Amino acid sequence: MSCDHLICAYCSHPVSEGRCPTCRAARAELHGNGFSVPPMLVLAGLLTLLFAALVLQRCAA
Template structure:
């Protein structure tokens, strides 16, 4: 989840702007939870999956 569309219940501003301490804390927590794959878009994950399948098919054709 990203904080692009989240609205702070404390100040009613977008969380990604970090206007109040609650926004800044929520933004920091979300950024820590994202990890490596959290920054990837669904399209990028789909491209990685297609590439993995292509490598698997190539490896199987060379092995047989």
């Protein structure tokens, strides 16, 4: 979803312009704070790396 076509109910201007605090809050909520990785995905990745390291260590010995 994009805020380009949304109209603010408070000031009746496009949300993308951010003319009032309500517009700015809605725009920030829609755009978020960037890319975020779920903690469970990070944990799964770390466990996979740990498992791979243990397997490689076992094969090298």
